[in-house]
Amino acid sequence: MGNLRDRIAARIRASGPITFADFMEAALFDANDGYYMTRASLGFEGDYFTSPDLGPAFGRALARGVADLWSRMGRPPVWDLVEAGAGRGILMRDLLSALERERSDAARGVRPAIVEVSPRMRRQQSLALEGRDLRWASVAHSLAPIQGVLFANEVLDAFPVHVLTRTSEGVRELFVGEESGALVEVLRAPSQDLRWRVPESVPVGGRWEISPAAEGWVASLAGALVSGYIIFVDYGGQEADLLTRDGAGTVRGFVRHRLVADPLAEPGRHDLTASVDFTAIRRAAEGAGFRFAGSGTQRDMLLALGIREATARPPAPIEQLRAASRRSAIDALLDPNGLGAFRVVCFAKDAPTDGLRIFGATSATGSMR
């Protein structure tokens, strides 16, 4: 059967170049060899780390935000807390523990669930969440009707993107072809009616990525969530922010914390990701019936949720060391040039959009402090 690269090359030889989106779909989600299905390795020991890998402070802060959303929903006695794309399950674990510790009123009726496509990730999640009563599904619709909060940290960036480029002859799409056994970039007429979505200001030679898969997935959540909120945290920006970048496109791969030189060379052996176009995500969410409830940076959200609360200096030196290490993890989560610059976006359905604590509102009922 050969490895994934050989199988993709054989497919191209048989029926011609494939879109970069199809290549990325296979590289990440091929059932036998896709990165997330077979070898995804997250955390400091793995290929890349995410906010929850820096310790429980992220989950704890998010628990405060989620408890506030539960209050804004009118404190339903039973409600759903769903994480989509839960990686190693650490965030859900930290969030549930913090909720139980600090907001037993909200924790009492919570029904936790995870939407996860990768059996490998599910196994890691069930270890992290051992002993908890939790539902798993591969699509949100299987959990419907969801009444509560669905969140996804660094998931939208894993959806396949079509890569378009402006040439002197017009807009072309990046396909993956094969040449003497190597996978190479080939430009062709766009595979779908996507050329109109390339902003006028993308210069000749510039690239623009579009993810109908991510947009369709966000829209599909509207069919599953009957009331409550969805929250996305990810790198990316509004269309205007993305346009100010150098036009080289944002697709990249990481292996053991290093950028992969050629994202086509070894599909399935490393992660592939692209910055999220939050303008397109908002359009998709609103088109599906969600109401925009706010957006901000991860830094502002975490500060609003009291991540830097003052604590007394511990007397024992070992405790002082631990406290210093927690502080430096929090600094990394807030770094305006790193994780702190990630975007947080929230949409609501049949729930209030004003006064949300994740965007800095102070609410008498939602306080955890």
Ligand SMILES: C[S@@+](CC[C@H](N)C(=O)[O-])C[C@H]1O[C@@H](n2cnc3c(N)ncnc32)[C@H](O)[C@@H]1O
């Ligand atoms: C970049 S990891 C982020 C993991 C975790 N949220 C974190 O912050 O560490 C992406 C996760 O999303 C999952 N995933 C990707 N596409 C998905 C989809 N369509 N539905 C559900 N999960 C998905 C992957 O298997 C993986 O667990």
